[in-house]
Amino acid sequence: MFQIEFENQDKVVGIDLGTTNSLVAWMNLTKPEVILGADGDKLVPSIVSLAADGQIIVGNAARQELIDHPERSIYSVKRLMGRGVGDVREELKLFPFRIAEGSESVIRVVLGEKTFTPPEVSALILRQLKKNAEDALGCNVTKAVITVPAYFNDAQRQATRDAGRIAGLDVLRLVNEPTAAALAYGLDKRREGIIAVYDLGGGTFDISILKLMDGIFEVLATNGDTHLGGDDIDNRLLRIALEDVKSEWGDDLAHIGEAVQTLRQCVIRAKEALSFATSAVIEFDWHGKQYRREITRELFENLITDIVDRTLGPCRDCMRDAGVTPEQIDEVVLVGGSTRIPLVRGAVEVLFRARPHTELNPDEVVALGAAVQAGILSGAVENQLLLDVTPLSLGIEMYGGVVSKIIHRNSTIPASAGETFTTGVDGQTNVLIHVVQGERELAKDCRSLARFDLKGIEPMSAGFARIEVRFLIDANGILQVTARDARTGREQSIEVKPSYGLTDEQVEAMIEASIDYAEADYAAAQVAGARVEADAILAATEKAKRSDAWHELASDERQAITDAMNRLRQACHSEDHALIKAEIEHLNEATHTLAENMMNTAVRGALKGTKV
Amino acid sequence: MSADYFAFFELPRSLALDLKDLEKRFYKLSRQWHPDLFARKSPAEQEQALEATAVLNDGYRVLRDPIARALYVLKQEGFDVGEQGTKDVPPELLEEVFELNMALEELRMGDTDALPQLAAARTRFEAMRAALDADLGTKFAAWDAVHTPGTLTEIRALLNRRKYITNLIDKASNVPDRI
Structure with missing residues (x-):
């Protein structure tokens, strides 16, 4: 009789699946709120460890595992999402990823005696976030909005969506991180204006310029670098510390995973202290030996100036593409832990000639924005709408390897383009279309997305077949391709061979396994x-x-x-x-x-x- | 695929548009059709929203840019707007193009003396384009007032010429960084 009817309505959560940390948030009535984990922490470190007994450990608990059993642990897996082995060769020198043999089209990383694809590792992090949300909210959580760097390409987005599926989440939308951050920041405070979002995270850099008008957030342009972030800064300090240790102790620790991990934590602590103090000490104890090194902010800033400078080029390009001058930018929003660094804040202030917003915690702002977007999708948030763009041009490889662009970068999504294809040889029954993403002239310099094989074309004289192919980038920034025979009007069958990442069948198998x-x-x-x-x-x-x-x-x-x-x-x-x-x-x-x-x-x- | 962008925006087919008004219509239609607002609807309705928003966004991209808009109108009116005519040098530009190519060649050989010459050429081409744009504006208004096919033929010629000049400006601006 006192029993209250529990509405079996699934809550939609917002997830920031970060390189360093991940968070889950939800709309608590009218306010986005980050959900705490069982350990009382908002941040779930993006670290996954496979214990000897087969148990999966994620987050803070995996931190110690990473130090004790680096060979059974992985961090920064986001760097591998949607990439081929060739793409990450440089990263492998700096990050202790152990790649399994035969990882040509899909990377597999080794954790102990098992191997996992990056989407599977990400799915383990997502599963932890899902559980945290379910425990806190006391209901099933099956629907989510997940954020991705704005500059993520199609393969990286697909990989993120696959991770969601493997984790048992229906990914309602992938939202670009800087755009999400803009949503999180006071929406009703300002009805009109131009906003720049500068997002320097652990592994990626994004810059987006938006126009805000009566609750509509229209992204004008976006730019970035998917290989630039706080990790690069850590690596600089780490290299110095390793060299110091080598000359002081005569030991080269660079090849001892455990030592490198411990030292990495030590330099990160010093880096973080330098955001508030003018000097900090790297303190590293290793098997009874001690290493101490004072780093002044001046030295630190000299060390990282070129990293910070690398963010400025994309910012200028983004302003140019958005058709705005620095003077026209009304507000600047900072996102990502690396924007706590005074040198970064200073550079942003000089470039945009505006004092950046820092009211919201830069670690949380993306998750909060994802929750707002979840609210928009579930109907809990009204009157706000996000119009995002595709970060990279979509093109088709033409004769001679030249790219013909069919959807230009910074086009508002969903966006579409139609092309008509024909046969080049008498009796030809299939046509292969190579789709690439990028700004370069030649297909080999762009990112290969997939090869679409138009099959079962009726044999006829060369040039007579007319297959109309429609390329559509959906609101997630993911490509959909459909084709029809223009003469018969019949749907044309297409076989999709993704260049990187998983096929649908592989994802299904992983869902099965999970x-x-x-x-x-x-x-x-x-x-x-x-x-x-x-x-x-x-x-x-x-x-x-x-x-x-x-x-x-x-x-x-x-x-x-x-x-x-x-x-x-x-x-x-x-x-x-x-x-x-x-x-x-x-x-x-x-x-x-x-x-x-x-x-x-x-x-x-x-x-x-x-x-x- | 063959949706009429003007009809979608509830506008008459015209070459000159009020961009503020177009933006207002774009936002209003976005609020009506964006897939985010259909997340709780049936798959069929979601599909419809996706299709409509793609047309809306594609249309906005075309209509807000006067050149893309003019090319679109030409196509809708049955004109062929292929690449022809852009490869041949317009006779009155022959000398200019010759000098530009010479200057670029000198630059390639490492002779930086050609730099001011290039800058001057660029200024001249930009002035030409500005004059041409003014001309186009007049023609746009003329066609909007009375839909005479002859006006469109003239517009097509102007657009071809404009494309050629734009290529020249790009050429003159695209000076290699390292000399």
Whole structure:
């Protein structure tokens, strides 16, 4: 009777799947809010570790594993998303990724005795965030908005969406990180204006320029570098420290994973301190030896000037593409932990001639914005709309390897383009289309996306077939291709061969394989849900105990209710959702008379107040 | 694929447009059709929203740019707007083009004396383009007032010439960084 109907409406969460840290947030009524993990921390470090017993450890708990068992742990996996081995050769020199043999089209990383693709590793992080959200909200979480760097290409976006699917999430939308940050920042504060979002994260740099008009956020242009971030700064300090240690101790630690990981944490601490102090000390203890090195802010700034400068070119290009001058920029928003560095803030201030916004925590702002976008999709947030763009031009390889651009960069998405293809040889029955992404003239200098094979074309003389192909970039920035025979109007079959990343079949297989995890998650979610329900009925009963109706009960009835409440409280400490449910039912039965009495009291009260 | 952009924006087919008004229409239609507003609808409705928004965005891109808009109108009116005519040097530009190519060649050989010459050429071409744009503006208004096919033929010729000059400006501006 006191049971409250729980609406089985899934909540849509917003997820920032970051290089260094990941976060999950939701719309708590009208305000976006970051959800805490079980350890009370908002940030879930993007570290995944496979324990010797096969258990997967994610986040803060994996931090120590990364130091103790670097060969069973991985961090910064975002750098590998949607990339081929050839793309990451440079990274491999700086990051301790162990790539499995035979990783030509899809990279597989080694953790202990197992191998994982980057989307699978990301899925483990997403699964942790999903669980955190389910525990905190007490309901199933199956729908999410996930953010990606604005400058991510199609393959990187596909890989992120695959990760979501593998984690059991229906990814309603991929949102660009800088755009999400703009959403998080006071929307009603300013009705019109030009906003620049400067996002320097752990591994990627994005710059986006938006026009805000009556709740519409129209991205004018975006630019960036998917290989530039705080990790690069860490690597500079790390290299110095390793050289110092080598000359001081005569030991080269560069090849000892454990030592490098420990030292990396030490230089990161010093780097972070330098954002607030004018000098900091790198303190590193290793097997009884001590290394101490003072770094002044001046030295630090000299070390990283060129890294900061590398962000300025894309900023200028972005302003040019957006057709705005620095004077026209009304507000600047800073995103990403690296924007805490005073040198970065100074450079941004000089470039845009505006004092940057720093009210929101740069680590959280993207997740908060993702939650706002989740609210837009679920209908909880009204009147706001995001119009985003594609960061890179889409083109087709023509004869001679030249690219013909069909959708230009900075086009508002969804965007489409149509092209008609024909055969070049008599009797030819298929046509291969090579689609690339990038700004260069030659296909070999662009990013290969996929090869589309138009199959089953009716054999006829060369040049007679007319296949109309439509390229459509959807609101996630992901390409969809459809084709039809212009003469017959029939849909033309296409076989898609992605150049990098997973085929649909591979993703399906991974979803299949992850069901074991999913069952464990589902059980946890059910327990959390039952507990929320129990809390509600217990609270309602407590309240009823203070009413007149309670005193109208026989003493054994009162005792039965008190007993049932105690048993339910006990059950809530277990992990058995069926037990909690059963005790809820018991309490419900025990309170039957009480509920009736209360109802009668209410009716009497209501009748008293009315004139019959 | 063959949606009429003007019809989608509820505008008459015209060469001159008020960009503020076009933007207002774009925002209004975005609020009507954007896929974000259809996330809780059926797959069929989502598909429809995606298609409509793609047309809307493609259309806005074409209509807000006067040159792309003019080419679009020409195509809709049955004109062929292929690449022809842009390769041949317009006779009155022959001398200019010859000098530009000479200057670029000198520069390639490492002779920086050609730099001021290039800058001057660029200024001249830009002035030519500005004059041409003014001319186009007049023609646009003329066609909008009375839809005479002859006006469109003239516009097509002007657009071809404009494209040629724009290529020259790009050539004159695209001076290699390292000399």
